[in-house]
Amino acid sequence: MKQLLLVSCLLSLSAILGLPEVKADVRMPLIFGNHMVLQQDTRITIWGWADAGENIEVLFAGQKVRTTANADGTWQVKLKPVKTKKKGETLTITGKNKLVYSDVLVGDVWVASGQSNMEWGIKVRKEYADDIAHSEDSLLRLFFVPKNTSLQPLSEIEIPQGTASSERAARWVLCTPEMLAKINGQGFSATAYYFARDMRVANGRPLGVIQSAWGGTRAEAWTSLSGLKQEPALAHYVAAYEKNVKDNPEILATYPQKQKEFDTAVREWDQTIGKEWNQAQKEWAVAVRAAQADGKPAPAKPEPRVPRPPNPRKPDGGNNGPANLFNAMISPLIPLSIKGVIWYQGEFNSGGSAKEYATLFSRMITDWREKWGIGDFPFVYVQLPNFEPVDQEPSVEGNGWRWVREGQLKALSLPNTAMAVTIDVGDPFDLHLVDKYDVGxxxxxxARKLAYGEKVVGMGPLYKKMSVKGNKIILEFTNQGKKLMIGTSPYIPEGEQARPKPTKLTGFGIAGTDRKFVWADAVIEGNKVIVSSPEVAEPVAVHYGFSNSPRCNLYNEEGLPASPFRTDHWE
Structure with a gap:
């Protein structure tokens, strides 16, 4: 009885901590499979589990590598770099048993992660239907990581009970209209698909995209606990986690059940209140437009309570507990050789901790690179778009989205990072913008500029420096392409007419020593922008698009918008 009890306890602990099952056969992580893509032009890491001391042989693309499983049953080999292979190869792993994976390509592997605007499936909107119908591409492979949380780093992907389209989760599939639309119940990530489609056209390489995203999640949940520990300013996340574990030793035992209950509550909310909320938001948008047209205050936005687990800052905080998503949805992917990451997140960090995002986001990027151990791989991300009714002031106090955008702008100081500016394609009345095409x-x-060195203008203008001349501030930019220009959004919402071409720069505010910003006049002279206002005789600072939903229109000739920015450091 004691032996049976011990085995039962070990199996329970393995399930909680993500340890490999006790099995004699060679076992591979779910990230390996038929139709997968392996990363070209770099050492390819292959790993798995077996009996301690078991001899393992890996065959792929003419290479044969042998190793012996460690005392804990883990093993790992590295293959020499392999060039692009558009014809499927066979990957064979042999120990006491043999595993054979067919139709394995060699190309580029990108991880697509973040919150709802990365998760948002391509089947959700009717606007994507034609693109789905024409999506067949045998050299584009898709992999969906199901939503899951864990208090400890997992070594394997888990498929929780109730996962949508569980038969398509955690396995590689060819990009076909059927698969693209059915993965995850709502379809594969629209943002990731449009990114992948453009990349396939640009360089023709086989491409594997791994979707690992969850709506309504915070960046600290996507950062490892050891990573959070390295930044003193983020110590409060670590302290909350460790205190709760210490004070509540039953957490490890009760966490899976609590998470199951939370997941059930969210699904029920989505099917009932969530649908009513969507309709209420549409009605609110109509009311706001009517109020603005009449010069009246906008009505209050409907804010139903979304179910959240108790104490979301503590480790039993479901999908927002510190490190919980890194542990369950990123850790199992490591050390897969990858080309880079595309990321779209930040909305859920725009509350009271928005100013912290500059520190948190940079720490998260660095943490992933440290954990992967393959150097500073390309990390390409989306800067948050415009959202909520157009701001009537040049700088709105207490506005969280501007701080998140600034944090994203600051992350460009990290090596091998790049940012897609989307300040012009958001929907003021819908957090989930329709225009995922321009985002992707x-x-x-x-990515083509950063990761592949293509001679393209990859980003819009970025603020470089300023100088003061009399009552004017002169602004200079990088990424200006051939020239700066006044532009318009490429996205025209269904049912609306194309906007008339603007003749005046908008979105600029200017302030003197009193630090009070007023709308400014701005003109393009050569590759500089001259900003002034008759209300400010001695200007000292400029804001551009520095609010939740600014109306701004500075572009480069390539049609890419300038990032919002500020020249001061007053807050």
Whole structure:
């Protein structure tokens, strides 16, 4: 009885901590499979589990590598770099048993992660239907990581009970209209698909995209606990986690059940209140437009309570507990050889901790690179778009989205990072903007520039420096392409007419020593922008698009918008 009890306890602990099952056969992570893509032109890491001391042989693309499983049953080999292979190869792993994976390509592997605007499936909107119908591409492979959380880093992907389209989760599939539309119940990530489609056209390489995203999630949940520990300013996340574990030793035992209950509550909310909320938001948008047309205050936005687990800052905080998503949805992918990451997140960090995002986001990027151990791989991300009714002031106090955008702008100081600016394609009345095409297209542009060295203008203008001349401030930019220009959004919502071409720069605010910003006049002279206002005789600072939903229109000739920015450091 004691032996049976011990085995039962070990199996329970393995399930909680993500340890490999006790099996004699060679076992591979779910990230390996038929139709997968392996990363070209770099050492290819292959790993798995077996009996301690078991001899393992790996065969792929003419290479044969042998190793012996470690005392804990883990093993790993590295293959020499392999060039592009558009014809499927066979990957064979042999120990006491043999595993054979067919139709394995060699190309580029990108991880697509973040919150709802990365998760948002391509089947959700009717606007994507034609693109789905024409999506067949045998050299584009898709992999969906199901939503899951864990208090400890997992070594394997888990497929929780109730996962949508579980038969398509955690396995590689060819990009076909059927698969693209059915993965995850709502379809594969629209943002990731449009990125992938552009990349396939640009360089023709086989491409594997791994979707690992969850709506309504915070960046600290996507950062490892050891990573959070390295930044003193983020110590409060670590402290909350460790205190809760210490004070509540039953957490490891009760966490899976609590998470199951939370997941059930969210699904029920989505099917009932969530649908009513969507309709209420549409009605609110109509009311706001009517109020603005009449010069009246906008009505209050409907804010139903979304179910959240208790104490979301503590480790039993479901999908927002510190490190919980890194542990369950990123850790199992490591050390897969990858080309880079595309990322779209930040909305859920725009509350009271928005100013912290500059520190948190940079730490998360660095943490992933440290954990992967393959150097500073390309990390390409989306800067948050415009959202909520157009701001009437040049700088709105307490506005969270501007701080998140600034944090994303600051992350460009990290090596091998690039940012897709989307300040012009958001929907003021819908957090989930329809125009995922331009988001994916701009991610692909910056990736082509950053990761592949293509001679393209990947980003819009970025503020470089300023100087004061009399009552004017002169602004200079990088990424200006051939020239700066006044532009318009490429996205025209269904049912609306194309906007008239603007003749005046908008979105600029200017302030003197009193630090009070007023709308400014701005003109393009050569490759500089001259900003002034008759209300400010001695200007000292400029804001551009520095609010939740600015109306701004500075572009480069390539049609890419300038990032919002500020020249001061007053807050």
């Amino acid at each position: 297209h701009r991610l692909a542009l910056v």
